[in-house]
Amino acid sequence: MAFALTGFDLDTFVRETLAEDLGESLPGGGHDVTSESVIPADARFAGVMDSRDPIVVAGLPVAEAFFRALDPEMEIEVLVEEGAQVAAGTDLMRLEGNARAMLTAERSALNTVQHLSGIATMAREYVTAMDNPDCTLLDTRKTIPGLRHLEKYATRMGGAANHRMGLWDAAMIKDNHVLVAGSVGEAVRRAVEAGVQEIICEVDRLDQIEPALQAGATRLLLDNMAPPILREAVALVAGRVPTEASGGINLQTIKAKAATGVNFVSVGRLTQSAPAADIGLDFTPI
Incomplete structure (x- = not known):
């Protein structure tokens, strides 16, 4: 999914966010110790991202970029458009790929979509009101x-x-x-x-x-x-x-x-x- 905002560098944002989570440049940092110690390197996962509340969706292209940064071959299907108002229980994205990559990118991807969708949802509430x-x-x-x-x-x-x-x-x-x-x-x-x-x-x-x-x-x-x-x-x-x-x-x-x-x-x-x-x-x- 193409995503471009004037003045915003998506690749840099993804790289720096993952580096922060992985502790790059810190003593002992630079890797996901839990996934590396528990999950085999060749293990694969299928994943589904879904909404637990009624929301207005924002940030799925950024989430996709996090996963692709760690597994460029990951199969990703975005199921709803940005700005869509969806009911609780709606599937937003399906993924299939390297399990370690999914687990390492999961929190950064979710944090971004949760935060941006929260903003979009509140904005829609104000427009409606x-x-x-x-x-x-x-x-x-x-x-x-x-x-x-x-x-x-x-x-x-x-x-x-x-x-x-x-x-x-x-x-x-x-x-x-x-x-x-x-x-x-x-x-x-x-x-x-x-x-x-x-x-x-x-x-x-x-x-x-x-x-x-x-x-x-x-x-x-x-x-x-x-x-x-x-x-x-x-x-x-x-x-x-x-x-x-x-x-x-x-x-x-x-x-x-x-x-x-x-x-x-x-x-x-x-x-x-x-x-x-x-x-x-x-x-x-x-």
Whole structure:
């Protein structure tokens, strides 16, 4: 299964993850002592990865890459598409190949699929709860270091869209930037003078909206505003730039906030707090 994400090197990720688990470069490391001592080198397994809960699937191509890294001849059949919503008990992948390779790669493969499917599942829950085709759910930069590209991929599989990928692709002016610059308008003006094309400005009061727009903000992040205030903010913006609601958003509040007319709702917990999906992998000797 072909898998490519801009800015993400799958081969390096697989290699470094397996090296960490195998203890490469550490005294006595570099091998799976349990499999090597218990499993004959030529033993073969058949395996089935399945979901134990209803989930939205994400990460199967990465799991496949882990197994192929240790047994390039392994027979692997991926049974569901990325982003598919499946019932508990659904088979996700079938494998057949070297038993040692399967056992050594098992945890890295499962950890990845469980984590990414957990994110995708939570994102789908938020999209469903929002129930608003005119508003887009966004993730944030609240990601585990080293996993941002994969985690943001998982939110897309769940039906969300990506906010900025990092510190480089858009300016986001927040309260600490405003504190140093002196005002919202001055902070935005400095970003404009620096030649930044996309300038997202956080505002937490209605009186900050007009100065931010006049200075050149290209999107407003309406922070921690209750729905009545959000409606008023959207009316003041009057479509001049996109608006984003952020802060205090959960499954109980997202529908009301999205219904205020904002273009986006951003939720940090999609990547920060999603529980791992319950996914298992059972082997049979052949």
